Amino acid sequence: MAAEFILPGGSSRKVAVFLAEATPARAGGERLSDLLNDSGSQFIPALDAETETMTFVHCENLAMARVAAEHEPNVVDPFNIPTEHEVEVRLTDGQRLRGLITYVLPEAHSRLTDYLNSAPPFFPILQEAGQVVLVNKKHVAYVETLRR
Template identity: 55%
Template sequence: MTEELRVPKRKVPVEVGLSGGGTRRVAVFLAEYASHHTGAERLGDLLNGEGEFIPALDEEAKAMTFVNRAGVAFARVSRAVEAGGDGELTIPTEHTVEVALVDGRTLRGLVSYVLPPERSRLVDYLNDGPPFFPLLEADAVVLVNRRLVSRVVALRDP
């Protein structure tokens, strides 16, 4: 009977950058259906969700671990996992940026968002966006913890 009540989940590999430095390879478990949008649950849904701790399987230790989301500087996942299917028909605002974290690490990628024209500056997005914002790399999406960013530099596109 309890099998009928289980929510189907899929195991997704994630590289987690911890706030004090260092990274861990873990696997998180995402639902087949998201509660706030159509399609499957994304890593961004999990990171921007509720609760302080996220259950994960530590790949190296081969043990369940509980990661405090406040201590996650960034989480890198395949673009396929984080692909949006919201059917957005508006042209997004995009900026190539370099993100400096408080621990000295830097990330580089594309920030893409849709906001009303009167609030569409990069600073508006950084101030009002989700706690973890997506940074698009060539093959991955890095979800960056806004609270652990020391600065963002808007770069000129080549």
């Protein structure tokens, strides 16, 4: 699967990531978010698209990963209406990212701060260009809600 890995400071690499065809967590294949949020994997293998060399990426030091939305589908609970926030995320290195955060949490804990505090290390932001950016919380300075 094609992805773009973005490091602190903004440098990026286009890579191919190898995913399993099945996962015990749910029906369907493994997603990049599964790899990045797996606490047992510090390094993930990726094939650099430009140099065609194997690269082993240390997940904790990755600021963001961008993939086509089809590879990170937003799984919506058919019995609950999702909460959506249009946001701007500012990373500690100054990079900015705009998009939509969507989640379903119990009503008593459905604030954006509840989601951000309970979200896995990499949380998804849907962008208009049909892409999902998986943002590493360790590199986030702040998340600002935008008016629609």
